[in-house]
Amino acid sequence: MSDTVYAEDAAVPAPETPADALPERADVVIVGGGLTGLSAAYHLALAGRNVAVIEANGIGEGASGRNGGQLHPGQRRDQIWLTKHLGETLADELWELGEEAVGLVHTLRAEFGADCDFRPGLIDAAHTPAAFDDIRSYADHLYERYGVTPEIMDRAELAAAIGTERYVGGAHDSTGGHLNPLALVTALAEAAEKAGAHLFPMTTAEGYTAGPGSVTVTVRRRGARAHEIAADAVLLAGNGYLSGLEPRIETRVLPLVNHIAATEPLDISPIPGGEAVADTRAVIRYFRVDAENRLIFGGGESYGPVAADVAAIVRPYIDEVYPQLKDVPIAAAWSGTLGITRTRCPYIRRLQPGVYAAAGFSGQGLGLATFAGKVIAEAIGGDTGRLDVFAHMPVPPFPGGTRFLGPLAVLAMTWFSIRDRLALPQIPRPGAADQSRD
Numbered sequence: 055m056s057d058t059v060y061a062e063d064a065a066v067p068a069p070e071t072p073a074d075a076l077p078e079r080a081d082v083v084i085v086g087g088g089l090t091g092l093s094a095a096y097h098l099a100l101a102g103r104n105v106a107v108i109e110a111n112g113i114g115e116g117a118s119g120r121n122g123g124q125l126h127p128g129q130r131r132d133q134i135w136l137t138k139h140l141g142e143t144l145a146d147e148l149w150e151l152g153e154e155a156v157g158l159v160h161t162l163r164a165e166f167g168a169d170c171d172f173r174p175g176l177i178d179a180a181h182t183p184a185a186f187d188d189i190r191s192y193a194d195h196l197y198e199r200y201g202v203t204p205e206i207m208d209r210a211e212l213a214a215a216i217g218t219e220r221y222v223g224g225a226h227d228s229t230g231g232h233l234n235p236l237a238l239v240t241a242l243a244e245a246a247e248k249a250g251a252h253l254f255p256m257t258t259a260e261g262y263t264a265g266p267g268s269v270t271v272t273v274r275r276r277g278a279r280a281h282e283i284a285a286d287a288v289l290l291a292g293n294g295y296l297s298g299l300e301p302r303i304e305t306r307v308l309p310l311v312n313h314i315a316a317t318e319p320l321d322i323s324p325i326p327g328g329e330a331v332a333d334t335r336a337v338i339r340y341f342r343v344d345a346e347n348r349l350i351f352g353g354g355e356s357y358g359p360v361a362a363d364v365a366a367i368v369r370p371y372i373d374e375v376y377p378q379l380k381d382v383p384i385a386a387a388w389s390g391t392l393g394i395t396r397t398r399c400p401y402i403r404r405l406q407p408g409v410y411a412a413a414g415f416s417g418q419g420l421g422l423a424t425f426a427g428k429v430i431a432e433a434i435g436g437d438t439g440r441l442d443v444f445a446h447m448p449v450p451p452f453p454g455g456t457r458f459l460g461p462l463a464v465l466a467m468t469w470f471s472i473r474d475r476l477a478l479p480q481i482p483r484p485g486a487a488d489q490s491r492d
């Protein structure tokens with residue numbers, strides 16, 4: 055059961071397949087019932103594949119149904135960084151794929167007749183003059199290379215647009231926007247089932263073996279015995295929640311807990327144009343006003359068990375950005391685990407014949423995770439063209455493997471928040487699209 059406000063407007067229905075009807079065989083087993091897994095299931099089922107989605111908790115209860123709902127165009131890493139590391143051709147191809155990812159969300163919404171409370175418009179808000187310089191030069195790059203024209207806003211224009219004077223300047227992008235992410239998950243889950251996929255919530259994949267031409271996935275429904283499913287292929291789409299299943303993913307994808315609070319409906323929205331806002335801090339603040347006129351505000355990160363009083367973590371961030379809202383009660387607050395990689399590039403790969411991975415969207419998965427599921431489905435169907443492009447993105451393991459991920463996460467977060475406090479330029483790149491939004 056979702057603890058977010060999103061559940062007031064959307065809820066994933068109970069699966070049609072009985073929980074104890076775990077198959078002996080499927081064409082494809084998908085581990086993880088988030089946007090990645092559901093999108094892969096939908097596209098595979100449409101192509102006639104017999105698919106079993108194995109989800110340890112409720113469908114969409116991972117990051118996918120509890121995120122900030124901001125739909126950002128492009129890749130998580132900006133085009134300047136991608137060009138520097140991969141060359142112009144691949145960077146351009148990745149730009150196109152990033153555009154397709156946003157397009158796919160809109161196409162699916164239209165196909166499913168699911169509005170998902172979408173509202174257009176995104177604003178990047180610079181917290182320092184240096185960050186504003188970066189926003190401007192990146193806007194120039196996007197215009198020169200791709201003909202994209204983010205609208206630059208000076209301090210006064212930005213303050214009028216987002217109802218706070220905390221920021222130096224920003225850029226307005228009309229291609230992205232924001233939506234109720236649980237509504238998107240719900241629509242995708244329903245469509246996947248309608249297309250023939252079988253969803254098994256409350257069922258954990260405990261391990262798998264891969265041999266020539268087949269894989270066997272060991273799963274366990276809560277309270278039941280272990281059960282083996284033989285398949286042609288497995289997609290590991292557990293993202294930041296994957297644990298103990300595949301070291302090649304878990305050494306590369308660091309789980310970080312991020313926090314969100316939603317206020318009671320506001321009388322007047324501080325963001326008259328209805329855009330979503332993300333700032334340029336390393337430990338990013340991101341906010342928007344949803345269709346119910348609630349401020350949905352993300353701020354603060356941690357590692358390890360979810361904090362008991364999430365509202366108390368997020369409230370100071372809200373008060374700092376919107377002191378005028380300090381008396382508005384918080385209606386709900388929740389946390390979610392995202393998966394970040396060292397380079398902030400997603401880890402979308404064929405690990406070996408029949409074994410696929412898609413994870414580590416580093417805080418920009420609403421479009422890209424949905425798209426990755428489609429790309430993996432295409433690859434399983436024999437068309438590896440777009441998977442091959444993603445596979446060029448460098449995703450090295452974190453030093454020390456999984457053992458050091460906890461201490462490393464704490465160290466990284468301390469480092470980022472110190473940089474924020476000292477207002478040091480963000481690392482490792484210029485440009486608002488590439489801050490550490492995770």
Ligand SMILES: Cc1cc2nc3c(=O)[nH]c(=O)nc-3n(C[C@H](O)[C@H](O)[C@H](O)COP(=O)(O)OP(=O)(O)OC[C@H]3O[C@@H](n4cnc5c(N)ncnc54)[C@H](O)[C@@H]3O)c2cc1C
Pocket residue numbers: 085086087088089090091108109110111112114115116117118119120121122123124125126257258259260291292293294295296297299312313314340352389390391392412413415416417418419420421423492
């Ligand atoms: C608080 C927060 C805010 C965010 N805000 C944004 C945003 O505004 N915009 C944006 O683009 N992105 C945002 N993101 C990131 C985005 O939500 C993710 O990138 C995206 O949802 C990833 O989807 P996924 O399906 O890969 O992973 P998830 O949705 O996390 O799904 C993985 C699923 O796998 C399951 N699982 C793991 N291991 C097993 C196992 N062994 N057996 C069975 N099931 C298993 C988990 O239970 C989980 O449900 C945010 C993330 C968080 C946490």
